[in-house]
Amino acid sequence: MQRILSTQLPAHVGATVRIAGWAHRRRLLKSVAFLIVRDAAGLSQVVVTDPAARAQVEALTEETVVEVTATVVANATAPAGVELTDPVVRPLGPPAVPPPFDLYRPALTASLPTQLDHAxxxxxxxxxxxxxxxxxxxxxxxxxxxxxxxxxxxxxxxxxxxxxxxxxxxxxxxxxxxxxxxxxxxxxxxxxxxxxxxxxxxxxxxxxxxxxxxxxxxxxxxxxxxxxxxxxxxxxxxxxxxxxxxxxxxxxxxxxxxxxxxxxxxxxxxxxxxxxxxxxxxxxxxxxxxxxxxxxxxxxxxxxxxxxxxxxxxxxxxxxxxxxxxxxxxxxxxxxxxxxxxxxxxxxxxxxxxxxxxxxxxxxxxxxxxxxxxxxxxxxxxxxxxxxxxxxxxxxxxxxxxxxxxxxxxxxxxxxxxxxxxxxxxxx
Amino acid sequence: MQRILSTQLPAHVGATVRIAGWAHRRRLLKSVAFLIVRDAAGLSQVVVTDPAARAQVEALTEETVVEVTATVVANATAPAGVELTDPVVRPLGPPAVPPPFDLYRPALTASLPTQLDHAxxxxxxxxxxxxxxxxxxxxxxxxxxxxxxxxxxxxxxxxxxxxxxxxxxxxxxxxxxxxxxxxxxxxxxxxxxxxxxxxxxxxxxxxxxxxxxxxxxxxxxxxxxxxxxxxxxxxxxxxxxxxxxxxxxxxxxxxxxxxxxxxxxxxxxxxxxxxxxxxxxxxxxxxxxxxxxxxxxxxxxxxxxxxxxxxxxxxxxxxxxxxxxxxxxxxxxxxxxxxxxxxxxxxxxxxxxxxxxxxxxxxxxxxxxxxxxxxxxxxxxxxxxxxxxxxxxxxxxxxxxxxxxxxxxxxxxxxxxxxxxxxxxxxx
The missing domain is CATH 3.30.930.10 (Bira Bifunctional Protein; Domain 2)
Structure with missing residues (x-):
């Protein structure tokens, strides 16, 4: 299955697709977990409910490179109006060491020298x-x-x-x-x-x-x-x-x-x-x-x-x-x-x-x-x-x-x- | 008058135009002299019959930068089918020192080191x-x-x-x-x-x-x-x-x-x-x-x-x-x-x-x-x-x-x- 980019998801509602990118952010709520995947084009929201998949997402560190095969579902409250459900998540490398700043915040809070040291x-x-x-x-x-x-x-x-x-x-x-x-x-x-x-x-x-x-x-x-x-x-x-x-x-x-x-x-x-x-x-x-x-x-x-x-x-x-x-x-x-x-x-x-x-x-x-x-x-x-x-x-x-x-x-x-x-x- | 390039001459037959470039070559025949002007687009042939203009062209060294105002005339035997007649030639700088090789020959005959020295x-x-x-x-x-x-x-x-x-x-x-x-x-x-x-x-x-x-x-x-x-x-x-x-x-x-x-x-x-x-x-x-x-x-x-x-x-x-x-x-x-x-x-x-x-x-x-x-x-x-x-x-x-x-x-x-x-x- 050909990989598609985050921005192409809205054209694939109802289909099973493969995306890939970096584990940008995880949000672990009680009944559901969200995995945000970042690729060159933007962000995708992956909805995780299955306990085994959730355990896998819990273990994922930010910036680990992953591939996700899942179903595209329309959701007006999700980014770009779509999210991915029933995912199969596959890391494309070892767990990443998270960088010394949070890439998912609206702006980097680290000082410029720290940013430049970790360019x-x-x-x-x-x-x-x-x-x-x-x-x-x-x-x-x-x-x-x-x-x-x-x-x-x-x-x-x-x-x-x-x-x-x-x-x-x-x-x-x-x-x-x-x-x-x-x-x-x-x-x-x-x-x-x-x-x-x-x-x-x-x-x-x-x-x-x-x-x-x-x-x-x-x-x-x-x-x-x-x-x-x-x-x-x-x-x-x-x-x-x-x-x-x-x-x-x-x-x-x-x-x-x-x-x-x-x-x-x-x-x-x-x-x-x-x-x-x-x-x-x-x-x-x-x-x-x-x-x-x-x-x-x-x-x-x-x-x-x-x-x-x-x-x-x-x-x-x-x-x-x-x-x-x-x-x-x-x-x-x-x-x-x-x-x-x-x-x-x-x-x-x-x-x-x-x-x-x-x-x-x-x-x-x-x-x-x-x-x-x-x-x-x-x-x-x-x-x-x-x-x-x-x-x-x-x-x-x-x-x-x-x-x-x-x-x-x-x-x-x-x-x-x-x-x-x-x-x-x-x-x- | 707006300067035009050599390649634009065929579209101006009958008109008076202004070109500019380098004195690429001169051919001094008995009854007529030709001045070939090189610009970024190519070559133009200027026909010189007037004695005063001829004297000026005779004194021109190769590579001197010139401006020529003249009339475009169709001539099937000239480059691109046109030539320039009745020219007024104006140097745009002092007479050039000719380079140590002839730029008008089909290929440079100087050795590569000489060419590179005079790049x-x-x-x-x-x-x-x-x-x-x-x-x-x-x-x-x-x-x-x-x-x-x-x-x-x-x-x-x-x-x-x-x-x-x-x-x-x-x-x-x-x-x-x-x-x-x-x-x-x-x-x-x-x-x-x-x-x-x-x-x-x-x-x-x-x-x-x-x-x-x-x-x-x-x-x-x-x-x-x-x-x-x-x-x-x-x-x-x-x-x-x-x-x-x-x-x-x-x-x-x-x-x-x-x-x-x-x-x-x-x-x-x-x-x-x-x-x-x-x-x-x-x-x-x-x-x-x-x-x-x-x-x-x-x-x-x-x-x-x-x-x-x-x-x-x-x-x-x-x-x-x-x-x-x-x-x-x-x-x-x-x-x-x-x-x-x-x-x-x-x-x-x-x-x-x-x-x-x-x-x-x-x-x-x-x-x-x-x-x-x-x-x-x-x-x-x-x-x-x-x-x-x-x-x-x-x-x-x-x-x-x-x-x-x-x-x-x-x-x-x-x-x-x-x-x-x-x-x-x-x-x-």
């Missing part, structure tokens, strides 16, 4: 797994949006000969006796691949040896990277970013509706065009001094409220960040010296995405590095490609865990990461 | 980029096949506290002062996530400190990993693998038809069920001694010919590999001691995929490690999860670069990898 079981909690389903659906939506726009997916090296973003916060490793580094981003590679495919994206790990223990930082995170050529300026990039975010939210709505419902979250509306404010204007809106070189979190929150109030939008672009605060490959604003064609996207008052137009002329790279007093040599292999013809281009990167944390309202990115890596955590 | 430009050659398009389409097909079967995509750590497959061939790094290792595979993590989602997949980098310089090995490769629970045995895994390969080839046929045509390759037919032969039988077919513990490349070639001849199939499963040659997490064949529920899939006589059923009981892991004289401690964090209820499960891993190399007939996996990493190569 393989904590992630079985429906709220923890729901966040990961939102994550998977977000990435699927990201790809779908880009595939439909003829972007090509790439896979680039995660071990590099010199650090890409700056010398700090980089993990060093031994590469056959030579020093090498974990890639902090695919920044240079995605730019080079614009020379091949014009429009590219990558979903992959990025590594930052972040020495601070914060709720927003991971030492390994999943970076959703996009780069496109033949742009007029950063506004072409912003339009793609708007469409990509719309695609990600569509992906979540379509592929993770159950998870969205379980988490009780509201997906933001995506305006046809995101409101945008120039950095100098943003300082005024946020009530910050005119000579501030960057936006503090309090400024971003104030801007988020303003965008909500003035534009009815959860999203707000801030453009024209000062060049001094952007990486050396950033293209300057040709008409506002000191400002860049770089932008941030705020989502509900928090920075979600950074992007912009990049330099595309070899000479401009040399000048930019020189102006910052940085040597050319570590970037030579990368810069060389810019001598061979590169179109005006730009792109952006979305941190997947941050996106999901903000969407689901998680206070800590670790809540939406299967096996987080940070200053203190290298296992499980 | 950012070598990959612009239509045959090199076509292989990467096949790669992207393969991965898209992989995901589509699994998404439609309710597999959930996961992202797992690429830095781990102990090596996963064996102590050898592992890259060590400094993790905030502690020793850590690059993940050789997501093996353990995908197994743990079967406890959460039952069916999972991951596309991500895997790292092997492979000390040999071969045409089949990379120190970083893209691993397509699948794992599923509630299986009867390895044959359930083999059925999924068959469907996944069919999905990958469908993906290539649908999304990379142009690349397939450019490369002149024939996609293999995918039988409803792949033929399968037990290891002991495979030795006989290959004419190998009955006590051989593994299949040598010559045996695999013989088996490939046999599968073609006897079953009309490019694919052949070899099942029941000796336990001694499989990793410790392999499930034994319950009825043939010494043999495993592990399999290889041969494609045209070369091993393409390894997979099998895994152990799912904690006690079996302890016994397996003990029998091999391996300590439990390095695997403790991983094994602990098996105390909390894990269903019978199995899976497989496909090396993306190997798959694409075999599909495209590339002699070296480096030909189908954008920026390969190996014993000698850490740049670009």
């Amino acid at each position: 393989p079981t904590a992630l079985r909690h429906p709220l923890r797994s729901a966040a990961l389903r939102v994550s998977a659906a977000s990435v699927a939506g990201f790809r779908a949006a880009l595939d439909s726009r003829d972007f090509v997916e790439i896979h680039t090296p995660k071990v590099v000969s010199s650090s890409t973003e700056s010398g700090a916060n980089v993990f060093e490793l031994d590469w056959f006796g030579r020093p090498a580094y974990l890639a902090q981003s695919p920044q240079f590679y995605k730019q080079l691949m614009v020379g091949v495919f014009e429009k590219v994206y990558e979903v992959g790990p990025a590594f930052r040896a972040e020495p601070h223990d914060t709720v927003r930082h991971l030492a390994q995170y999943t970076s959703l990277d996009v780069e496109l050529g033949f742009i007029a300026d950063h506004r072409d990039v912003m339009r793609v970013l708007r469409d990509v975010l719309a695609g990600m939210l569509d992906g979540v709505a379509e592929r993770a509706a159950g998870a969205v419902a379980a988490l009780g979250i509201e997906l933001p509306a995506v305006p046809e065009e995101f409101p945008a404010v120039h950095f100098t204007e943003a300082l005024k809106v946020a009530g910050a001094p005119a000579d501030e070189p960057d936006l503090a979190p309090a400024h971003e929150r104030a801007l988020g409220e303003w965008a909500r109030r003035e534009h009815g939008s959860d999203f707000l672009f801030v453009t024209g960040y000062p060049m001094a605060k952007r990486p050396f490959y950033t293209h300057p604003d040709p008409v506002r010296p000191g400002h860049s064609n770089g932008f941030d996207l705020l989502f509900r008052g928090v920075e979600l995405v950074t992007g912009g137009q990049r330099l595309h002329r070899h000479a401009d790279y040399l000048a930019a590095l020189s102006a910052r007093g940085e040597p050319v040599e570590p970037y030579a292999g990368y810069l060389d490609a810019f001598r061979h013809g590169m179109p005006p281009h730009g792109g952006f990167a979305i941190g997947l865990e941050r996106f999901v944390a903000r969407l689901t309202g998680a206070a800590n990115v670790r809540e939406v990461t299967a096996f987080p890596r940070d200053l203190h955590r290298l296992t499980p | 950012p430009t070598a990959l612009r050659h239509p045959l090199r980029s076509a292989a990467l398009r096949v790669s992207a389409a393969s991965v898209a097909g992989f995901r589509a096949a699994l998404d439609s079967r309710d597999f959930v995509e996961i992202h797992t750590p690429k830095v781990v506290s102990s090596s996963t497959e064996s102590g050898a061939n592992v890259f060590e790094l400094d993790w905030f002062g502690r020793p850590a290792y690059l993940a050789q595979s997501p093996q353990f993590y995908k197994q743990l996530m079967v406890g959460v989602f039952e069916k999972v997949y991951e596309v991500g980098p895997a790292f092997r400190a492979e000390p040999h310089d071969t045409v089949r090995h990379l120190a970083q490769y893209t691993s397509l990993d699948v794992e599923l629970g509630f299986i009867a045995d390895h044959r359930d895994v083999m059925r999924v693998l068959r469907d996944v390969l069919a999905g990958m080839l469908d993906g290539v046929a649908e999304r990379a038809a142009g690349a397939v045509a450019a490369l002149g390759i024939e996609l293999p037919a995918v039988p409803e069920e792949f033929p399968a032969v037990h290891f002991t039988e495979a030795l006989k077919v290959a004419g190998a001694p009955a006590d051989e513990p593994d299949l040598a490349p010559a045996h695999e070639r013989a088996l490939g010919e046999w599968a073609r001849r006897e079953h009309g199939s490019d694919f052949l499963f070899v099942t029941g590999y000796p336990m001694a040659k499989r990793p410790f997490y392999t499930h034994p064949d319950p009825v043939r001691p010494g043999h495993s529920n592990g399999f290889d899939l041969l494609f045209r006589g070369v091993e393409l995929v390894t997979g099998g059923q895994r152990l799912h009981r904690h006690a079996d892991y302890l016994a397996a490690l003990s029998a091999r004289g391996e300590p439990v401690e390095p695997y403790a964090g991983y094994l602990d999860a098996f105390r909390h209820g894990m269903p019978p499960h199995g899976g497989f891993a496909i090396g993306l670069e190997r798959f694409v190399a075999r599909l495209t007939g590339a002699a070296n996996v480096r030909e189908v990898t954008a920026f390969p990493r190996d014993l000698h190569r850490l740049t670009p």
Whole structure:
């Protein structure tokens, strides 16, 4: 008999079926016992009255893997309107050691560190797994949006000969006796691949040896990277970013509706065009001094409220960040010296995405590095490609865990990461 | 005026259009000059007769990025039946330094090391980029096949506290002062996530400190990993693998038809069920001694010919590999001691995929490690999860670069990898 999933039970009322899953919970009442079985799709209620079957269920520990053959009976008061009666229960392995928290409670009561220490079981909690389903659906939506726009997916090296973003916060490793580094981003590679495919994206790990223990930082995170050529300026990039975010939210709505419902979250509306404010204007809106070189979190929150109030939008672009605060490959604003064609996207008052137009002329790279007093040599292999013809281009990167944390309202990115890596955590 | 792509020209005969791309080739004849412009979609032929425009084209170097505004004219002898006349050519950057090989020749004549040294430009050659398009389409097909079967995509750590497959061939790094290792595979993590989602997949980098310089090995490769629970045995895994390969080839046929045509390759037919032969039988077919513990490349070639001849199939499963040659997490064949529920899939006589059923009981892991004289401690964090209820499960891993190399007939996996990493190569 083919196994069916919990969600398929209502279509089999009156029939004998086989389900399988984990012993999620047992409720031992006087005259009847209930065994709740959890599978990938949800929960099934098994009603146990036979004394021998009851003795077996009493001996079952939570999380033991079981197979149940039983009759599907309609019962309006049961989950999904059905329950299983006259069961034959067969364990598919030895009795499980119950995890150090109750997976059947509405939320895990254990502290986050305890959950992370026991991630393989904590992630079985429906709220923890729901966040990961939102994550998977977000990435699927990201790809779908880009595939439909003829972007090509790439896979680039995660071990590099010199650090890409700056010398700090980089993990060093031994590469056959030579020093090498974990890639902090695919920044240079995605730019080079614009020379091949014009429009590219990558979903992959990025590594930052972040020495601070914060709720927003991971030492390994999943970076959703996009780069496109033949742009007029950063506004072409912003339009793609708007469409990509719309695609990600569509992906979540379509592929993770159950998870969205379980988490009780509201997906933001995506305006046809995101409101945008120039950095100098943003300082005024946020009530910050005119000579501030960057936006503090309090400024971003104030801007988020303003965008909500003035534009009815959860999203707000801030453009024209000062060049001094952007990486050396950033293209300057040709008409506002000191400002860049770089932008941030705020989502509900928090920075979600950074992007912009990049330099595309070899000479401009040399000048930019020189102006910052940085040597050319570590970037030579990368810069060389810019001598061979590169179109005006730009792109952006979305941190997947941050996106999901903000969407689901998680206070800590670790809540939406299967096996987080940070200053203190290298296992499980 | 909106830029259009080369492939859109036939729909604009008689109109003035704007195209952009790289100066792919110039042909300077006596009375006329041709400028071939390459964009992401293909090539356009620009006809230059005006003396001033000709002087400009003569000064253009190959790979300079240009924009051309011109009139589309039908010409049956031109590529795709159209050419562009009366052009206004505008460079979008400084004159390019031509790469050290001619991108306009049918194939790159430079040696592979030279191509790899200059990957950012070598990959612009239509045959090199076509292989990467096949790669992207393969991965898209992989995901589509699994998404439609309710597999959930996961992202797992690429830095781990102990090596996963064996102590050898592992890259060590400094993790905030502690020793850590690059993940050789997501093996353990995908197994743990079967406890959460039952069916999972991951596309991500895997790292092997492979000390040999071969045409089949990379120190970083893209691993397509699948794992599923509630299986009867390895044959359930083999059925999924068959469907996944069919999905990958469908993906290539649908999304990379142009690349397939450019490369002149024939996609293999995918039988409803792949033929399968037990290891002991495979030795006989290959004419190998009955006590051989593994299949040598010559045996695999013989088996490939046999599968073609006897079953009309490019694919052949070899099942029941000796336990001694499989990793410790392999499930034994319950009825043939010494043999495993592990399999290889041969494609045209070369091993393409390894997979099998895994152990799912904690006690079996302890016994397996003990029998091999391996300590439990390095695997403790991983094994602990098996105390909390894990269903019978199995899976497989496909090396993306190997798959694409075999599909495209590339002699070296480096030909189908954008920026390969190996014993000698850490740049670009």
